[in-house]
């Protein structure tokens with residue numbers, strides 16, 4: 001019997017890589033897609049990976065429980081990966097209520113749809129290292145207390161605990177992956193790694209003269225999305241649902257990440273980076289560093305792609321994209 005997987009957020013970065021992985025593992029892959037007036041472009045990441053024709057998309061929205069009930073009833077998924085969210089921290093101060101509706105209450109909608117229509121399915125919740133925020137321990141692990149620092153992180157904390165609660169209340173196979181930042185050529189261009197790779201490509205090709213950034217002293221534990229979606233899948237392979245930190249265990253400043261990108265094309269970042277307070281945040285997460293020993297031991301997971309290979313891949317992809325769009 002072919003296993004059925006249902007992904008919310010299939011049009012996002014992780015959704016695209018996870019869809020590719022699940023197709024390679026022999027799953028039938030279904031995704032929730034929200035109605036847009038830009039029909040035809042929302043699946044650009046799936047197309048970039050060459051999997052758009054192989055997935056089945058269902059019209060729905062995380063804030064519309066009736067749509068989720070209908071989709072889960074139709075698909076009868078064996079596995080549900082809840083990746084959809086308003087996922088950009090900076091936007092969460094500008095749209096705090098939408099962020100709460102989608103990123104927090106949306107998780108309950110998805111869990112309710114599963115509880116009512118497919119209670120035997122296995123559920124993955126996309127939790128975030130942003131929940132650690134103002135860090136309470138130098139190395140963050142599953143037992144580290146949370147201290148969220150943005151409306152996004154507060155909403156993710158709700159999503160995390162409601163997943164734990166549904167597991168404990170209803171015996172659902174619901175797991176939460178506390179993933180540290182992960183990037184790829186398919187990362188949204190508003191996030192700092194992709195903003196840098198795209199900016200470097202444009203400067204190198206003579207289309208821009210500077211790159212404006214905010215707090216470049218912030219530190220993140222960055223990995224590759226391709227490695228991280230494998231951890232999601234491995235969590236649902238376990239007999240018992242649980243929570244896992246997924247991280248590389250290496251933290252790097254935005255400044256040093258940026259230097260890797262500029263040096264890759266033979267440029268000196270000091271000549272191009274302009275600090276612009278417009279990109280400072282009302283409250284900052286200064287440093288994140290994850291301890292993924294539990295995932296490594298229990299899931300047999302480990303990251304394969306180091307930061308400098310990731311950043312070079314992203315810059316090369318943007319050089320290619322910018323060159324092609326300039327030729328159009």
Ligand code: NDP
Pocket residue numbers: 008009010011012013014015032033034042060061062063082083084085086087088102126127128129178179180181182183188
């Ligand atoms: P993206 O921002 O790339 O993708 C978000 C997805 O959610 C998109 O498919 C988007 O659809 C969808 N979405 C947004 N709002 C709704 C809604 N109301 N109803 C249905 N779908 C909706 O995020 P990533 O792929 O990077 O991340 C995946 C998940 O993991 C997110 O929940 C994110 O918060 C979380 N996470 C990510 C980390 C990272 O470093 N990438 C780290 C830790 C957690 P559309 O294409 O229409 O906008």
Ligand code: GDP
Pocket residue numbers: 089090130181190191192193195212213214215216218219220254279280281284285286
């Ligand atoms: P986040 O960890 O989910 O907020 O991921 P981001 O990639 O958006 O931000 C990572 C870090 O880079 C944060 O500490 C930001 O404050 C910092 N940063 C510095 N300059 C910028 C910028 O211009 N854009 C973004 N998105 N982040 C920046």
